[in-house]
Amino acid sequence: MGQKISVLIVMGSDSDWGIMERATQVLKEFKVPYEATLASAHRSPDRTRKLIHSAEERGVQVIIAGAGGAAHLAGVIAAETILPVIGVPIESSPLHGLDSLLSTVQMPGGVPVASMAIGKAGAQNAALFALQILGRSNPEIANRLRSYKEDLAAQVEAKGKQFHGQSQSD
Numbered sequence: 221m222g223q224k225i226s227v228l229i230v231m232g233s234d235s236d237w238g239i240m241e242r243a244t245q246v247l248k249e250f251k252v253p254y255e256a257t258l259a260s261a262h263r264s265p266d267r268t269r270k271l272i273h274s275a276e277e278r279g280v281q282v283i284i285a286g287a288g289g290a291a292h293l294a295g296v297i298a299a300e301t302i303l304p305v306i307g308v309p310i311e312s313s314p315l316h317g318l319d320s321l322l323s324t325v326q327m328p329g330g331v332p333v334a335s336m337a338i339g340k341a342g343a344q345n346a347a348l349f350a351l352q353i354l355g356r357s358n359p360e361i362a363n364r365l366r367s368y369k370e371d372l373a374a375q376v377e378a379k380g381k382q383f384h385g386q387s388q389s390d
């Protein structure tokens with residue numbers, strides 16, 4: 221764990237990878253160095269704490285934490301660091317992610333976590349949000365984010381032209 225990385229992705233379990241992989245795909249696309257690893261707020265509190273402290277020493281700038289169920293990972297990480305923490309609630313329990321969403325988003329005043337949507341869209345947006353933070357001091361990332369948004373708009377534009385929906389006029 222010596223390499224310089226900008227974004228640290230932490231998951232509560234390897235079973236979260238199917239969702240959190242989406243965040244890594246976005247970071248790869250933007251060529252931003254990251255590391256993805258496991259630590260559980262409940263099952264391995266010691267590892268979680270050590271990981272966060274070493275992240276600060278290594279120059280990590282943003283942490284993304286994905287967890288399901290009683291998802292305290294993002295909150296516990298936020299308690300240990302002044303780095304911005306982005307939480308991704310994962311749908312991994314019989315409550316379909318609503319439990320994870322509430323556990324991630326309902327932080328007490330003083331300890332912020334930026335909670336994203338449940339699941340893959342949340343993982344994708346967590347990476348983009350991390351890039352937006354990095355982009356404030358990195359013009360290259362900021363420019364790539366602008367192009368990303370232009371591409372999104374162009375895709376809708378193209379689909380809009382292809383789409384022949386219904387219309388009615390009397």
Ligand code: RP5
Pocket residue numbers: 231232233234235236260286287288289310312
């Ligand atoms: C949470 O419990 C993890 O983040 C995961 O979403 C969920 C289930 O974990 P496993 O039992 O699959 O390891 O802590």
